[in-house]
Amino acid sequence: MEPGSLTLPHLDDGDLLCLLDGEADAASHHDAAAHLRACPACRERMERYRTRRDRLAQLLARADFPVPASAAPPSASKDADDAKVIPLRPRAAPARVVNRPWLRAAAVVLLLIAAAAVATPARAWIAAWIGRQVDRVTHESQPAPQRPRVVQTPAPPVAPQPSAQVRFVPGGGELRVDVAHTQASGALTLVRVDGPAASAEVVGPQSVELLVVPSGLRIRNTAAASADYRVQVPDGVRRVHVRIGGGRETVVDRAEIESAGRTIPLAPR
Amino acid sequence: MDAAGLFAEHHPPLFRYLSRLTGDPDVAEDAAQEAFVRLMERPPAPGETRAWLFRVGTNAAWMALRTRGRRKRLLDAAPERVPLGDAPPAPDVQAESAETRARVRAALEGLSERDRTILLMQQEGFRYREIAEAVGTTTQSVGTMIARALTKLAAELRLDEEDGWNPDR
Numbered sequence: 001m002e003p004g005s006l007t008l009p010h011l012d013d014g015d016l017l018c019l020l021d022g023e024a025d026a027a028s029h030h031d032a033a034a035h036l037r038a039c040p041a042c043r044e045r046m047e048r049y050r051t052r053r054d055r056l057a058q059l060l061a062r063a064d065f066p067v068p069a070s071a072a073p074p075s076a077s078k079d080a081d082d083a084k085v086i087p088l089r090p091r092a093a094p095a096r097v098v099n100r101p102w103l104r105a106a107a108v109v110l111l112l113i114a115a116a117a118v119a120t121p122a123r124a125w126i127a128a129w130i131g132r133q134v135d136r137v138t139h140e141s142q143p144a145p146q147r148p149r150v151v152q153t154p155a156p157p158v159a160p161q162p163s164a165q166v167r168f169v170p171g172g173g174e175l176r177v178d179v180a181h182t183q184a185s186g187a188l189t190l191v192r193v194d195g196p197a198a199s200a201e202v203v204g205p206q207s208v209e210l211l212v213v214p215s216g217l218r219i220r221n222t223a224a225a226s227a228d229y230r231v232q233v234p235d236g237v238r239r240v241h242v243r244i245g246g247g248r249e250t251v252v253d254r255a256e257i258e259s260a261g262r263t264i265p266l267a268p269r
Numbered sequence: 270m271d272a273a274g275l276f277a278e279h280h281p282p283l284f285r286y287l288s289r290l291t292g293d294p295d296v297a298e299d300a301a302q303e304a305f306v307r308l309m310e311r312p313p314a315p316g317e318t319r320a321w322l323f324r325v326g327t328n329a330a331w332m333a334l335r336t337r338g339r340r341k342r343l344l345d346a347a348p349e350r351v352p353l354g355d356a357p358p359a360p361d362v363q364a365e366s367a368e369t370r371a372r373v374r375a376a377l378e379g380l381s382e383r384d385r386t387i388l389l390m391q392q393e394g395f396r397y398r399e400i401a402e403a404v405g406t407t408t409q410s411v412g413t414m415i416a417r418a419l420t421k422l423a424a425e426l427r428l429d430e431e432d433g434w435n436p437d438r
Contacts, residue, residue: 013416014409023397023412052419052428057392059426059434063370065294067284073276074306169278171285173394196319197278236319236394 011035016046020053021238022254029255057172165201168212173238176216177231182245183266185226188219190240190252191261193232203228216241221266229266233257272309279322280305282393286323289389291330292374296337300330320399327386327403376425384418391415 011019011032018024019032036043175198179188186204193199200217202208204227209220219229233240233254240252242264256262280301287297304326313321377385383404390400397411406414419428427433 012413013420014411014413017412017416017419018397021391021397021412021415048429049416049419052423053391055428055434056388056419056422056426059369059373060289060389060392062366063289063373064285065288065297067281068294068298071276071280071284071298071301073272073280074302074309169282170394171282172392194316196282235396238394 010039011042011045013045013049016042016049020046020050022258054174057174061172165199166210166212166217167197167199168217169197170216170234170237173236174216174241175233175237175239176241176243177219178213178215178217179219179221179229179242179244179266181221181223181225182247182268183221183223183225183227186228186266188229188231188242188244188264188266189261190231190233190242190257190264192254192257193234196234196236198232198234198237200229200231203230272305275308275318276305279319283322283326286389286393287326287330289377289392290327290385291334292377293334296330296333300326300333303329320395320403323390323393323395324403331382372426376422379425380418380421384414384421387411387414388418388422 015024015028015032019029019036024032036046177188177190177200198217200210200219202210208222208225208227208229210229211218211220217231221227231240238254240257242250242252244250244264244266250264252262252264283301283304284294284297287300288294291297291300304322307325308318308322312318380388383406386404387400390403391411395403397408400411401408423429
């Protein structure tokens, strides 16, 4: 411990947690950080809290219940929900379907108009389906077998598009960014954003995939790539763990991102 | 308001938090639904949706647990009134994580309502200001309360022991 720090009182538990969670204001952060540098006992206590917090997060995640698959947004009005009548008797038999060929033909014409506005790949399929319906209707209503011809235009080949941008909500206060390889050049930049959602994007014309995985984000790059990546880290994330090419993990605290963003080079040193 | 978008964004973390808070996925789902219903009836200011949903969900969950507790006490006092056809245990209760879940649950139950809420909101990444507003305390005291709750859980769950905390080892 430095001689000048001997007179400083130890940090209390609340101060340590504020530091750990990036909640200390600038002045107290400066004083507390100075004390920590000089006081191994407080450093050890802070590390103990960090370990407890991280291990608890792991235990909680392991004990979580799965999110119900049937979860759906509630209707706009609770009163409307309350007023819903649940029949206790068997439902009446469904009404008889009225078979009117002219009505079906009119519906088909409307569908044809709608199909014309649809994008090219779907248009061919819809046109073919409608063609079959038109065939059926004309066969039923007009005995003359004048089949309308539907020319199917093959859908143009679609080039695989790399996911240039993704948006997601990280679970809990930790975000992991896993970069598959070190690159020829380029960097990963972490910047802070308001709100709960994170986003990531590839900066540059590279075919790199961004995948959202349970732990956070995976960047599927190659060793020859030279793209830059920009990850917007939301309010709720306290720390970002970055691993490049399976190497050592770099941990970035919220405070570092808040000040000016943090850039991590992806080229091997 | 994009109700479906808000639901997709906020429901999974809200349900996770409420099920950790209550230990009961049914209560958690009901409380989450209640929070979303109120969101559509009286939406909060923009930018406060997430904290608002968690605050309303927390209140709804505690209220449901208290009601359930009263009902259980009544039924315990008159066992002949226990309704038939209780729900069977959920399949996931029988899964491998059941032991971990029970252990974590018991430890969380040992905390006061307020300490549990504060600790679990911290785990969800909320700012101390938002946590303080949710439980009605000062921002300055949140760190101390988290430290106290963590210390208590560390003893229950052996978080300080290298080999003791992890049930998979």
